[in-house]
Amino acid sequence: MPNRLTRQLKIGRFDLLIFFSFFWSCHSKTETDPIVPVPVLKLEFTRPAHFPQPVYDFSANPVTDEGAALGRALFNEGLLSSNKLISCASCHVQGAVFTHPAHPLSHGVDDRFTLRNAQPVMNLAWNRSFMWDGSVTHLDSFSLFPLQHPNEMDETPANAVAKLQAHATYPARFKKVFGTDQIEIGHVLKALSQFMLVCTSANSRYDRFMTGKGEVLNAEELAGMQVFEAKCSSCHSGVLFTDFSFRQNGLPIKNRSDSGRYRHTNALEDLYKFRVPSLRNVEHSKPYMHDGRFSSLESVVEFYRSGMVQRSNTDPVLLQGATPGIAITDAEKKQLVAFLKTLTDLEFLTRPELYK
Amino acid sequence: MQYASKFSFLFLSATLIFSACKKDDDATPEWTSGDKNDLVLEFDNVAGDQDLTLNTVQYTNASGEKFNVTTLKYYISNITLKNEDGTTYTVPQDQSYFLVDESVNEGGMVTLPNIPAGNYTSVSYTIGVDSSRSAAIETDNSKAVGPLNFGVGGAGLEMHWPHNGYIHFKMEGTSPAIDSTDMSPNGEYYLHIGFYGSMGTPNNTRKNTLATTGTNLIKVRKNIAPEVHIKADVMKLYTGSYTLKLKENPNMMMASNEITSKVANNFAAMFEVEHVHNDAK
Numbered sequence: 001m002p003n004r005l006t007r008q009l010k011i012g013r014f015d016l017l018i019f020f021s022f023f024w025s026c027h028s029k030t031e032t033d034p035i036v037p038v039p040v041l042k043l044e045f046t047r048p049a050h051f052p053q054p055v056y057d058f059s060a061n062p063v064t065d066e067g068a069a070l071g072r073a074l075f076n077e078g079l080l081s082s083n084k085l086i087s088c089a090s091c092h093v094q095g096a097v098f099t100h101p102a103h104p105l106s107h108g109v110d111d112r113f114t115l116r117n118a119q120p121v122m123n124l125a126w127n128r129s130f131m132w133d134g135s136v137t138h139l140d141s142f143s144l145f146p147l148q149h150p151n152e153m154d155e156t157p158a159n160a161v162a163k164l165q166a167h168a169t170y171p172a173r174f175k176k177v178f179g180t181d182q183i184e185i186g187h188v189l190k191a192l193s194q195f196m197l198v199c200t201s202a203n204s205r206y207d208r209f210m211t212g213k214g215e216v217l218n219a220e221e222l223a224g225m226q227v228f229e230a231k232c233s234s235c236h237s238g239v240l241f242t243d244f245s246f247r248q249n250g251l252p253i254k255n256r257s258d259s260g261r262y263r264h265t266n267a268l269e270d271l272y273k274f275r276v277p278s279l280r281n282v283e284h285s286k287p288y289m290h291d292g293r294f295s296s297l298e299s300v301v302e303f304y305r306s307g308m309v310q311r312s313n314t315d316p317v318l319l320q321g322a323t324p325g326i327a328i329t330d331a332e333k334k335q336l337v338a339f340l341k342t343l344t345d346l347e348f349l350t351r352p353e354l355y356k
Numbered sequence: 357m358q359y360a361s362k363f364s365f366l367f368l369s370a371t372l373i374f375s376a377c378k379k380d381d382d383a384t385p386e387w388t389s390g391d392k393n394d395l396v397l398e399f400d401n402v403a404g405d406q407d408l409t410l411n412t413v414q415y416t417n418a419s420g421e422k423f424n425v426t427t428l429k430y431y432i433s434n435i436t437l438k439n440e441d442g443t444t445y446t447v448p449q450d451q452s453y454f455l456v457d458e459s460v461n462e463g464g465m466v467t468l469p470n471i472p473a474g475n476y477t478s479v480s481y482t483i484g485v486d487s488s489r490s491a492a493i494e495t496d497n498s499k500a501v502g503p504l505n506f507g508v509g510g511a512g513l514e515m516h517w518p519h520n521g522y523i524h525f526k527m528e529g530t531s532p533a534i535d536s537t538d539m540s541p542n543g544e545y546y547l548h549i550g551f552y553g554s555m556g557t558p559n560n561t562r563k564n565t566l567a568t569t570g571t572n573l574i575k576v577r578k579n580i581a582p583e584v585h586i587k588a589d590v591m592k593l594y595t596g597s598y599t600l601k602l603k604e605n606p607n608m609m610m611a612s613n614e615i616t617s618k619v620a621n622n623f624a625a626m627f628e629v630e631h632v633h634n635d636a637k
Contacts, residue, residue, distance in 0.1 A: 096508075350508055
């Protein structure tokens with residue numbers, strides 16, 4: 001018995017030695033070559049359970065982690081502009097819901113101004129059209145417009161591709177995603193789409209409240225929700241807070257050269273009509289309206305209450321009272337703004353994997 | 357009587373002088389090592405001889421152009437103080453970034469804690485965000501400390517260009533001298549002076565050293581937290597080594613590199629020490 005015990009003990013000590021030497025080797029290894037894997041933040045598209053089916057056809061451009069990461073690199077790539085200084089991210093900044101903070105209008109190459117306010121890159125998988133006037137109808141072709149516009153990135157697709165082709169790492173990355181290192185503009189556009197598609201925002205306090213995840217809204221926010229449902233949700237409808245329509249909302253005309261959706265359709269009834277934007281994260285996407293004329297939510301609500309100017313095609317839904325606009329009391333105005341702030345999704349605005 | 361008077365005057369004077377000297381000799385040192393206090397740099401934005409007022413007041417620049425100012429913000433960073441004993445005190449780098457914002461109450465107060473007691477003969481700082489910090493932030497945004505933070509709600513959100521660093525100096529407003537064109541909607545001007553030298557751009561940060569000698573000597577003591585009143589005159593943006601005309605250059609942001617550098621030379625010369633308060637608490 002004692003003999004066996006000693007033997008066991010010896011084996012035990014030997015085990016212990018092996019055990020410690022394992023640690024030792026691990027330790028020495030971590031100093032030069034970390035073996036502990038860094039958590040990889042995967043980029044993927046998932047439909048939030050309370051969202052409808054997306055409009056985007058994912059079968060033609062399946063989102064992969066590598067594809068979206070390539071898109072993220074391109075989104076932040078100055079090479080896509082003629083002077084190599086302007087990227088998509090120049091005017092679409094994550095902390096500002098991928099809009100251009102403090103810029104009513106944006107500026108591109110040589111500081112030439114855009115016609116309109118930069119819109120959020122958010123929940124685009126559900127958009128049927130893009131731009132303030134809906135002139136682009138497929139996400140995969142969208143990026144061609146800022147790329148080529150002289151007031152934005154002012155570059156030709158051929159030049160952009162040539163610069164990426166000459167880059168040290170892009171050809172290999174394209175090969176991994178699209179199977180060829182001969183870069184094509186179509187692949188550039190698809191990679192950009194993949195990144196934009198993973199920019200899904202569905203985790204605001206409002207979402208957690210509505211999906212029963214233990215979030216509580218206070219009395220003012222709940223009152224604001226009721227006001228919103230009664231007075232705003234005919235246009236800003238559904239879980240995406242837009243019906244994707246184009247409407248004439250009675251905004252006084254500041255710039256006559258911007259005729260709104262008319263520019264695209266040439267139909268008189270579309271004169272000065274603009275997209276009904278989603279209101280998700282609206283607290284952080286100021287300034288507001290197609291020309292960024294309002295810099296606070298209060299000023300937007302005030303406009304709908306007292307600032308509208310009726311035109312022949314102003315939306316009838318806004319003309320139900322004695323004067324154009326929506327009847328909103330001072331108390332309701334405060335409640336509405338409080339409610340709109342519950343649509344802020346801080347996780348979306350700070351997710352590190354959405355930052356280059 | 358006359359003599360007596362004169363004599364007593366001399367005697368009195370001598371007594372006073374001697375007693376004054378004696379007092380000096382006996383004085384305890386004004387500070388001991390380890391004494392510390394705050395030092396406040398107060399950046400006071402002015403337009404010529406007037407205090408700057410946002411939005412409502414119209415000023416006239418050296419070229420006769422009328423303008424107002426709706427936004428004025430700039431970074432002050434990497435502050436060092438030169439001691440009269442020849443040594444230099446450098447504010448720890450992570451705590452050495454400040455955003456002066458005219459729209460914020462006391463938005464020009466740069467408070468530097470724990471400054472060792474002593475007499476300081478000059479203040480040096482960078483106008484803007486230095487290249488090494490800007491470059492480091494490109495790969496690690498945790499380096500965007502304090503007012504450099506460009507995440508949601510961060511003070512740097514409106515001052516940061518993704519992959520091109522920070523806007524060191526931003527001034528916006530309107531001017532009737534500017535034609536309303538596509539290049540300048542609504543007669544507005546935008547001076548966003550940025551670039552730190554990446555990707556072939558110029559380095560538009562500027563260094564400033566302001567002497568604080570004579571009556572402006574900064575005296576940090578255990579019971580004295582000096583306030584250095586620095587005047588920043590926006591009129592000097594328009595003159596100096598380069599004459600800036602809003603009509604010709606209403607927009608300066610990421611383009612016109614050579615001109616932004618010339619404007620940077622002008623803003624480097626817009627700061628001067630007005631006075632220093634060394635008041636004991």
